[in-house]
Amino acid sequence: MKPAPFAYKKVRSLDEAIALLGENPDARLLAGGQSLMATLNMRLSAPGLLIDINGLSGLDGIAHQNGSIEIGALARHVQAERSATIAKHAPLIARAMPFIGHPAIRNRGTLGGSIAFADPAAELPACLLALDGEVDAHGPKGKRTIKAGDYFKGLYETALGPQEILTAIRLPAADANTRIGFSELARRHGDYAIVGLAASARADGKGLKDVRLAYFGVANTPLRAGKSEAALARGDVDGAVAALDLDPHDDIQATGAVKKHLAGVLLRRVAAQLMEQRL
């Protein structure tokens, strides 16, 4: 279990990293390394160059400004887990955080890395989608912003270009009418979920509106359940479960049929969270 040989460069600026990505088509960015190092050691990937961006300054902040929460790409999970700002203004992220791996993983892993890697069974990509967040990407042509709905393209595939680096995640800050829900089922605590559900909504009198349900572990990307969202907004939980049109594949821990059943169970649990909350 030794990685194939690779070159290593610790960069001092974003521009340097972007330039190196341009010069080395088989380069990979190294942030927290919690997914990358394992694939290297198992020789599942063999990049020619590792561009270490851990030395870049100013990319690990967590800030509340202009009604948004902005999280720098290099912020570690543990920072978010302990952040009062996240707890108050991004409660869905706070709720999801304990489910991400184990403390050792959260000490190193970065939020930007998780979103950039876009594992379809990971918590944060689904949270980003459920919150209708966006990401900042820096490339040779400067910075652009990508909405969550346009970001996830396929299995480990995102809207990021080959020379683009994800630099920040932006989420709408929660207010008194924000409702969130999160639940996942994993064989063991800290494992990738068999199926999980991140949700947000806005209180509308005694009901809900703007319901966003983002499943993970059921498809190649985090997946909205549009018909169920509409049913839930009507207060129809049974209808929301019946309207679930997921078609998950079998994987090593569960068949598609099990995942589909569990998705319905999670929907009921998350619906209860959305409806019971009083912030």
Added chain:
Amino acid sequence: MKITADTPPVLSVLDRPNSYIGRAVPRPNLQRLTQGRGQYISDVTLPRMTHVAYLRSPHAHARIVSIATDAAKKAPGVVAVVTGAELAKTMTPWIGVLTHLKGIKSAPQAPIAIERACWQGEAVCAVVARTRAQAEDACELIDIAYEELPAVTDPETALDAGTPVIHDSLGDNLCFERKLDVGDVGKAFADADAVVEATFVTGRHTGVCTEGRAIVADWNASEQRMTVYHATQAPHMMQNLFAKHLDLSESQVRVMTKDVGGSFGIKVHTYADEMATVALSKMLKRPVKFVADRIESFVTDIHARDHRIKGKIGVTKDGVITAFEIDDLTGIGPYSVYPRTSGIEANQVVNLTGGPYNCPNYRAQTRVVFQNKNVMCQYRAVGHPVAVAVTEGLVELAAAKIGMDPLEIRRRNLFPDDGYPAQTASGLKLEQLSHHEALAHLDTMINYAGLRAEQKALRDKGIYRGIGFASFIEVTNPSAAFYGVGGAKITSQDGATVKLDAQGAITIHSGVTEQGQGAEAVLAQCVASSFGVSMDRVRVVTGDTDNTPYGGGTWASRAAGIGGEAAWQAGKALRGNVLAVAGAMLQAKPEDLDIRNGIVVDKVTGAERLGLDELARVAYFRPDTLPPGFQAELMVTRHYVPRAWPFAFTNGIQASYLEVDTDTGFVKLLRHWCVEDCGTIINPQLVNEQIRGGVVQGIGAALFEQCLYDERGQMLNGNMADYLVPMAVEMPDIDCGHVVSPTADSELGAKGAGEAGTAGAPACIMNAINDALRPLNAQPLTDMPFTPGKILAALGKI
């Protein structure tokens, strides 16, 4: 016989002053290991040492058409690229059979595959290089042309006429079969008021050691001697095998174990890649290191427990069990593992099924078939979890069928505590067990009545909790009956050498080995107690064939019961010798003296007479002052082997309390209990941790662990992300209780405790799940591991 507290009082037979028997004393290697100063095989670095990486077959069954190694040979750092055919000139193949398993057969196995690879993961070529990374880089440059052959991957059809035969020379895919028919089974079933049948499946799984397999072999051509640093449980067995297959004498081979990071039976077998590593050292005349990484461990460390058992039980309406019947089928790898064979597990299933119960009618059949999957062999509690799952699963299904409480049906059938010696229907000889006392202790310990009341109250609220039990017997302290009689050079005896140094401290050399389980603590306790010094005056040396008495090592829960007795006797003998010196020096009768806390004292009054440092000074430096003709003998060796009984059987009973989420099929373990009887308890903390660790491995079997293969023989989950072992969060509190029935075969009276937890936990959890779901009319779950999908299916939810 008496029930002890978790920290039992010192027992009268062994009640010497300053006795450590029965005390939870810390292990002597604790500081070294916790300060990171242990020395594992990975830490061994020798001058001119090379590293080997093995290129492994990606196919379950394939003919090797050609191997092109030129590019690899030119790669940076590469010392040699060696194929199976080339290595065959240095090492002979082996066949994993034992003569007492009648009819068992297997094919010759080479250290590296020649012409044909028979499982995904079998080594097909070796690259030796200056670093492991360079060796792995060069492996990628080897070009092998394979012709894929049909793979045998389903045990159910392995013997069918249409199924390809893996080894033509064997004629079929049958490795071993055994049939047993005792009493009058047909009549017993006819006489039963209820007959219950069920098919049980125990998932193929493996023992995931913290430290992977590792070996450094160092052939010294100048003295024609092979030194092997090896993470093994059985150094003398390996000495014999290395010598035999390299055509050397045993005196030309030295095996040292260093620290070992867990073994669980995984490190007591002949592994082709380890044998190849030793052969490569001889071929290249320089040290070669091999450390199995986690990925290759999953496809080469032995697997175990892949059984399908059709079981049947007859019971009267009064709860008397009239008969057991089983039809066991197990699919092993393409070879029977050398030298212990892949037949022992199935043989144990036949031996142990029905073991706790006084039922004379028993019919059994087992068939062991070859498959193109990783090899299978003995893993902790060999055969026990399978036999206990079938037995206890049937007993609780039968109890449910006749409406009897699961503890009550056991009370009516367990061998009576006052009826020993006894013999099971399968012929196992039982010296003294304590099933009923253990059951009574468990009943109290778990507050059974209270637990049932809580279960009932919660069911009314839609919460489904279950209580399950498993009684079991456990094979420990094996005599020569296990392997020796079958022709394997695996000794059942063990020895201890103790000596007094020139400052009055003790060193013990023992043939049993430390795997991280605390064997060295037990040895130190035994010798310190019988000799009469504090434990900090005892140094323990194990795991070196040049320096320890010939011994079997650690397996089948033998280290404490056999190695401990040898240590106890050696300490006692040295005390006698030391008191002879003291008698000469003090002009006293040796029998009037004793050694207590490192000082020679007057036996009756306890008055201090002579320090051991002074005695040693005189004996070693002023022997001229001792009486003429007197010779001090301050080093003695004693051996011990169980003779009166083939095995020292132990017994126990476990209980599991759990909750099933009937929406998701998830199981939450709430609490687990085990009451066991391992005879004299030398160190209660180590015994309890053996039980707990074993229970956790049993939890893995029941809920999580399974080596999944597809129909082409590809292992699908060979990594720690997909092969699930229970972690801290998945472990409930595990409470241990003890009954003490010492074996009369040794003075110490200790039996083993290493298998008990693993033996009973899977059955116990299975029974608890079925107990939880019984009110919902779920199909009984008998197919381990019990995944959420299987539970949802039993509930009719998917």
